[in-house]
Amino acid sequence: GENVEQHPSTLSVQEGDSAVIKCTYSDSASNYFPWYKQELGKGPQLIIDIRSNVGEKKDQRIAVTLNKTAKHFSLHITETQPEDSAVYFCAALISSGSARQLTFGSGTQLTVLP
């Protein structure tokens, strides 16, 4: 079936450096791509999303880029801080039978080293 691939599964960066997480999807009809941050013992929290009519969106230190032709999108975090350490999930709105549902990647454990 349709799915979302996410890489890398773990990422360690020094505080102040940038972090990049990449995802690919298979459903060419997908038009909504959110990114979630999940801290230990908590539910996922939306940090940024992008729709298929734009190629890039930025919110302070976080940005997302989308390449619909190649069917991949990426999360960029600049000037990383220790509190950015968490698991990050990408997702895509994918057709499943007659319905459309968010399909999540397998997550990236980001560790920001002080």
Place this chain on the structure above:
Amino acid sequence: EAGVVQSPRYKIIEKKQPVAFWCNPISGHNTLYWYRQNLGQGPELLIRYENEEAVDDSQLPKDRFSAERLKGVDSTLKIQPAELGDSAVYLCASSLNLAGRRINEQFFGPGTRLTVL
């Protein structure tokens, strides 16, 4: 504003026992989702409600799982009987989706961590 509320936060049961999870979505949200999240994986949709109607339950294992949202507000997810492989975090999410409008953000609750022994 209160977020999505789930209870219990943790549940430990023996296999073959029943278990139920409760979710209260954000006030005014018409769409409610139940997800299962296995360790080291992303959430996977089990069922989606639009008001009180289950509009997508294709991934709900109907032999042992059931869900209800009788008044279109809070919801209960039940497993009977539980199996070892059901150990996971069960997440509830809600959103406000209006006909003809683009998809809105899903807000997640903290989840219920189920351990089946």
